[in-house]
Amino acid sequence: MTTVDAPVSTDTSPTPSPVKGWLAVLAVTLGIFSLMTSELLPVGLLTPIGSALNVSEGTTGLMVTVPGLVAAISAPLVTVATTRIDRRIVLAVLIGLMGAANLASAFADSFTVILIARFLIGIAVGGFWALAGGIALRLVPKKHVPRATAVIFGGVETASVLGVPTGTFIGDLSDWRTAFMCVGILGLIALALMLCLMPKVPAEQSIRFSDLPNVFKGNAGVRAGIAMTFLVITGHFLAYTFVRPVLTGDGIDGSMIGVLLLVFGIAGITGNFIAGALIGTRLRQTVVAIAVTITAALVLLAVVDTNVWTAGAIMILWGLGYGAVPVTFQTWILEAAPDATEAASSLYVSAFNLSIALGALFGGLAVDGISTTSVLWIGAALAIVTLATVSGRNKSTLTSSGG
Numbered sequence: 001m002t003t004v005d006a007p008v009s010t011d012t013s014p015t016p017s018p019v020k021g022w023l024a025v026l027a028v029t030l031g032i033f034s035l036m037t038s039e040l041l042p043v044g045l046l047t048p049i050g051s052a053l054n055v056s057e058g059t060t061g062l063m064v065t066v067p068g069l070v071a072a073i074s075a076p077l078v079t080v081a082t083t084r085i086d087r088r089i090v091l092a093v094l095i096g097l098m099g100a101a102n103l104a105s106a107f108a109d110s111f112t113v114i115l116i117a118r119f120l121i122g123i124a125v126g127g128f129w130a131l132a133g134g135i136a137l138r139l140v141p142k143k144h145v146p147r148a149t150a151v152i153f154g155g156v157e158t159a160s161v162l163g164v165p166t167g168t169f170i171g172d173l174s175d176w177r178t179a180f181m182c183v184g185i186l187g188l189i190a191l192a193l194m195l196c197l198m199p200k201v202p203a204e205q206s207i208r209f210s211d212l213p214n215v216f217k218g219n220a221g222v223r224a225g226i227a228m229t230f231l232v233i234t235g236h237f238l239a240y241t242f243v244r245p246v247l248t249g250d251g252i253d254g255s256m257i258g259v260l261l262l263v264f265g266i267a268g269i270t271g272n273f274i275a276g277a278l279i280g281t282r283l284r285q286t287v288v289a290i291a292v293t294i295t296a297a298l299v300l301l302a303v304v305d306t307n308v309w310t311a312g313a314i315m316i317l318w319g320l321g322y323g324a325v326p327v328t329f330q331t332w333i334l335e336a337a338p339d340a341t342e343a344a345s346s347l348y349v350s351a352f353n354l355s356i357a358l359g360a361l362f363g364g365l366a367v368d369g370i371s372t373t374s375v376l377w378i379g380a381a382l383a384i385v386t387l388a389t390v391s392g393r394n395k396s397t398l399t400s401s402g403g
Contacts, residue, residue, distance in 0.1 A: 020199070021140035025148045027193040028139075031095045032132050032155035034186040035125050037163025038102055039067050039356070041183055044168030044261055045176040046244050047254070052176065053111045057245050058364035060111075063118050064241050065364070068357025070122025071129070075349040078127030080209055087131055087138070087201035092194050098124040099187030106181040122353075129156070130349045138201045150327075154272075157326050161268030161319065165261035172258050211343040221336025222344050227389045228287060229329050229351045232294065235382030236322055237359025239298055239375045242367055249372050250306045260308075260315050267319025275324035279331050284390060286328050291386040293321030298380035302373050 042049060042063040050060040082090045101117040101124070108114045136148035171179040215222055239246070244257050252260070278286045297318035304310055330348065337344035359379075366374045 018141055018144060020197070021144070022148070024139045024194075024198040025136060025151055027190065027197045028091065028132050028135055029152050029155040031091065031187070031190040031194060032128060032152060033159045033163065034183060034190050035095065035098050035121075035128050036156050036159030037167060038098055038121055038183050038187065039071070039125050039353075040064065040159065040164050041167045041179060043241050044164045044244060044257065045171045045179060046242065047248070048171060048176045053114070055111050056368055057242065058368035061241050061360045061364035061367070062115060064237070064360035065357045066115055066118045067122035067125055068353045068355075068360065070119055071126030072350040072352075072354035072357065074123045074126030075130040075353065076209070076212060076346045078123070079130045079346055082127075082131075082203065084203050087135060087203060088194065088198045091128055091131060091135075091198075092191055094124040094128045095187055095194065096191045097121075098128075099184045099191060102180050102184030102187060106177045106184060126349065126353055129353075130346050135201065139198070150276075153326065153330060157268070157272050157323065161265035161272075161323055162262075165258055165265050168258040168261050172255060211340065212347060215337055215340045215343040216347060219337050219340070219344070222333060222347065224389055225329060225332045225336055225344075226347060226351045228332070228386050229348060230355050231382045231386045231389065232291065232325060232329075233352055233355035234359040234362070235298075235379040236294060236325075237356050237379075238363040238366070238382070239301075239379035240322075241360040241363050242372060242375050245367070245372050246301065246376065247306070247311060250311070252306065252308060252311055256308055260311055263312050264315040264319040264322075267316040268323030271320040271323025272327055274320070275328045279328055283328070283332060283335070286324060287332070287390050288387060290321050290324050290328060291383050291390070293317060295380045295384040297321060298376045298383065302376040302380070 042060065046057055046060050046063075049063070050057050053060075078090070078094075098121050101120040105114050105117045108117065132152055136145050136152055140148045167179040167183065170182055216226070243261070244254075247257060247260065248254055275286050275290075297314055300317070301311070301314050304314065306314070329352075330345075333344050333348045334341055362378070363375045366378060
C-alpha cells in the first residue's frame with residue numbers, strides 16, 4: 001500500500017524499536033478495527049433493533065447515518081484542534097469514548113439514547129481514523145513504515161468485511177445488545193493495549209483549516225478521488241445498510257444472514273489482496289473494475305430470484321468489488337497529493353464517512369418511501385456513474401506510473 005513520506009524533522013530521538021513499534025501498530029490496528037466495526041455494526045442487526053425499540057427499519061438506519069455525518073465533520077476538526085496534544089493521549093481518549101458509548105447502547109431503553117451514543121461514536125471514528133493514518137511514521141523504523149501503514153488500514157478493511165458479520169452472528173446467537181457490549185469491551189481492550197504499548201507521540205506540524213480547500217481546489221486528482229469516494233461509498237451503503245431486509249424479503253431465512261455477510265467478508269478480503277497486487281501498475285483500471293463489479297452485483301440482487309446459493313454467489317461478487325475500495329481509493333488520494341498527504345487524507349476520511357451517512361440516510365428514505373429493493377437500483381446507478389468520473393480525468397492528474 002502506498003504510504004506517506006516521513007516529515008522533515010530535527011528530532012534526534014533514538015530510532016524506534018521494531019518490536020515495540022510493531023506492538024504499538026497492532027494496538028492501533030485493534031483500535032481502528034473496533035471503531036469501524038462499531039460504526040457499521042447496526043447493518044447486520046437493523047431488523048431486531050428496530051423491532052425491539054419499535055421504530056421502522058428506515059429510521060433504524062439513522063444508527064449508521066448519525067456517526068457517519070459526525071465522523072465526516074470531526075475528522076478535520078479533531079486533527080486541527082489537537083495540534084499540540086500527544087497523539088497517544090488523543091487516540092486513547094477517542095477509543096475510550098467509543099467503548100463507553102457502545103456499552104451505553106447495550107443498556108439503552110430508548111432510540112434517543114442510542115442516537116446520542118452513536119453521535120459520540122462518530123466523533124471517535126472521524127478523529128481516530130484521521131490521526132491513525134500517519135501514525136506508523138512515528139512508531140516503527142522508516143523501512144517498516146509501508147507495511148505498518150498497510151496493517152493499520154487493514155483494520156478499516158477487516159472491520160468493513162468481517163466486523164459486521166461477526167457482530168451479526170453474536171446478535172443472532174444472543175441478542176443485539178450483546179453484540180454492542182462485545183464491541184464496547186473490545187474498544188476498552190484496545191484502550192488498555194494502547195496505553196501499555198504505545199510510546200509518547202508528541203504532536204508535530206499538522207494541517208490548518210485553510211489547507212483543506214486549497215488542496216481540493218488546486219488538485220484535480222484529489223477532486224476526482226473525492227468524487228469517486230462519494231459515488232461508490234454512497235451507492236454501496238444505500239444498499240448494504242439494508243441488506244438484511246433485502247435478503248429476508250427475498251425469502252432468505254434470518255438465521256442465514258450472518259453466514260451470507262461472512263461470505264461477503266471473506267470475498268472482501270480477497271478483493272483487497274487482488275487490488276493490492278494491481279494498484280501499483282493498474283490503479284485507474286482497478287477503479288473501473290470496482291465500479292463495474294459493484295454495479296453488477298446490485299443489479300443481479302435486484303433481478304435474480306434468489307435462494308441461499310444464488311444470494312451467496314452475488315454476495316461474493318459484491319464483496320470482491322467493495323473489498324478493493326479502501327486500499328484503492330486511499331492510494332489514489334495519496335498519489336494525487338504526495339506533498340499534502342495530511343490535508344488530502346483528512347478530506348478523504350471526511351468524504352468516506354459522509355458517504356456512509358448519506359447512503360444510510362437516503363437508503364432509509366427509499367426503503368420507507370418506495371420499496372426495499374429500490375436501494376439496489378439507486379446504489380447501482382451511483383456506482384456506475386463513477387466510470388464517467390474516471391474516464392473524464394487525464395492521466396496527468398495522478399503521479400502513479402500505472403494511473
